[in-house]
Amino acid sequence: MDPSDPSQTCDLDIARIAALVGDPARAAMLRALGDGRALPCGELAACAGIGAASASEHLRQLREAGLLAVSRSGRHRYHRIASPEVAALLEALALVAAQGAGRPVSRVDPALRAGRTCYDHLAGRLGVAILDALAERAALWVAEDIAHLTPSGLSLLADFGLDTRALERHPVSRTCTDWSERRYHLSGPLGAAICRRCFELDWVQRHLDSRAVSVTPEGARGLRAALGLRLP
Amino acid sequence: MDPSDPSQTCDLDIARIAALVGDPARAAMLRALGDGRALPCGELAACAGIGAASASEHLRQLREAGLLAVSRSGRHRYHRIASPEVAALLEALALVAAQGAGRPVSRVDPALRAGRTCYDHLAGRLGVAILDALAERAALWVAEDIAHLTPSGLSLLADFGLDTRALERHPVSRTCTDWSERRYHLSGPLGAAICRRCFELDWVQRHLDSRAVSVTPEGARGLRAALGLRLP
DNA sequence: CGCGCATTTCGCCGCCCGCCGAAACCCGGG
DNA sequence: CCCGGGTTTCGGCGGGCGGCGAAATGCGCG
Incomplete structure (x- = not known):
């Protein structure tokens, strides 16, 4: 493998990125950041079960590779996923x-x-149930990995409190394969808007130290009334 | 990190997969298989620049992790990418x-x-140019990462020789971010159908030992006539 | 200005894992 | 039934890299 051969450089690059994610400690830190939060070095070290010194070195590598971005605030340096592409990876x-x-x-x-x-956006049984409920109410036209918002869906989501103009401009939205349910859930701008609105209304709450979320009692009522969601 | 903690198992799983792809030799073999072909152990060893013994061991790991599938034919064992999800990764x-x-x-x-x-499907400047040409001719409605086939696009592609019924059933198609051009190109069933048709007509040809393709002289004429493609 | 805390750098150790050669194995063909 | 080439298994070697503790740095705060 001649390192100067340009046809090989892309392999080396993907191998480099994959190797970075392939270390258990780094993978644990990336998962902890997977919901878009920003966390400092010490906390990430605890997530990965290693010392702060080791974590710092790992974070440097992830930063230099462009996987993480950092913002300093006081003596803390908050790290977060650098881009949606990294989250997609x-x-x-x-x-x-x-x-x-x-x-x-x-x-x-x-x-x-x-x-x-x-x-x-929301995933797991909750995310899948939201997509199902919208599809069943004919608010969405779902074909494979793409969802198309119908006029009735538009008014449904406007009542739910989403920005109608943005939805009108982008009536099609993509879906994302749910790795735990092996079904599709809503992603893209529409999925993100629904997710934000759910947090805004306190219908779902984040768990501590996990990407898991729970539906609150009001959330269960609200989601049933607004989207026709039947919770399992 | 308690290995019996179920909330951690998914980290370990993604780390395991990423570490597999993270080895330069394995990454080279995966790239060689990236266009969907099936190759035997010896050839993949040459691609990666290692001995057959090492390659065999790598292939075993990739197989056991479900990244590769194998089909035997005589004394050869042909390995290929196991699923579209792996290609997406x-x-x-x-x-x-x-x-x-x-x-x-x-x-x-x-x-x-x-x-x-x-x-x-097709990528690189060729793939991007095809999407652009179709969009410019109003054959596709492109919004972000989603493309919607218009009625005029349907007849355009029918003339090109694609199966009209399949296109009618799935008028929306997704696009895929092109890593070299940083633009979108067509993917999904529509992108695959166009790609297959191009090979069928001998309008594009594969290079040896690479995912690169070239447009043939007839291809240049045909693509211009059929899709309005202006080659760079 | 000096203290304390979060983070970073440094030096070193231990171990995992990929490489190879040799031998075993499998299968088609003579 | 034996031969030959492709593939797999085995044993041993070596390098790279992640871990830690200690020391250095940066930055609020008193």
């Missing part, structure tokens, strides 16, 4: 990991399966 | 690698930039 990995070798889904944390954030 | 990695740290795109092999296959 993590999801693609989780998807392959989930389907690979037919590993039983049951080994996944039940709280994560019930509901979680997937970067900026 | 490789593209997600290439995308992050290309944008990461603003690495100059110019270091990418010019032949790959000009045109290549991306699992089952």
Whole structure:
């Protein structure tokens, strides 16, 4: 493998990125940041179960590779996922990991399966149920991995409190394969807007130290009334 | 990190997959298989620049993780990418690698930039140009990462020789971010159908030992006539 | 200005894992 | 039934890299 051969450089690059994510400690830190939060070095070290010195070195590598971005505030340096592309990479990995070798889904944390954030939208049974409910109410036209917002869906989501103009401009939205449910859930701008609105209304709450989310009692009522959601 | 903690298992899984792709030799073999072909152990060893013994061991790991599938034919064992999800993972990695740290795109092999296959559809400048040409002719409605086939586009592609019924059933198609051009190109069933048709007509040809493709002289004429493509 | 805390740098150790050669194995063909 | 080439398994070697503790740095705060 001649390193100066330009046809090889892209392999080396993907290998470099994959190797970065391939270390268990770094993977744990990336997962902790997977919901878009920004966390300082010490906290990430605890997530990964290693010392602060080791974590600092890992974070430097992830930063230099462009996987993480950092913002300083006082004597803390908050690290976060650098771009949606990186989040997409993590999801693609989780998807392959989930389907690979037919590993039983049951080994996944039940709280994560019930509901979680997937970067900026909702996933797990909750995310799948939202897509199903909207499709059943003919608010969405779902074909494979793409969802098309119908006029009735537009008014439904306007009542829910979303910005109608943005939805009108982009009536089609993409979906994302849910690695725990092996079904589609809503992603893209529409999925992100629904997710934000749910947090805004306190209909769902984040768990501590996890991407898992729970539906609150008001959330259960609200989601049933607004979107026709039947919770399992 | 308690290995029995179910909330951690998914990290370990994604780390395992990423570490597999993270080895330079394995990454080279995966890239060689990236266009969907099936190759035997010895050939993949040559691609990666290692001995057959080492390659065999790598292939075993990739197989057991569900990244590769194998089909035997005589004394050869042909390995190929196991699923579209794995191909998507490789593209997600290439995308992050290309944008990461603003690495100059110019270091990418010019032949790959000009045109290549991306699992089952066309990418590079060729893939981007096809999407642009269809959009300019109002054959596609392109919004972000989603393309919607218009009625005039339907007849255009029917003339091109694609199956009209399949296109009518799925008028929306997704696009895929091109890691070398940082633009969108067509993917999904529509992108795959166009790609297949181009090979069928001998309008584009694969390079040996690479995912790069070239447009033939007839291809240049045909693409201009059929899709209004202006080649660079 | 000096203290304390979060983070970073440095030096070093231990171990995991990929490489190779040799031998075993498998299968088609003579 | 034996031969030959492709593939897999085995044993041993070596390099790279992640871990830690200690020391250095940066930055609020008193």
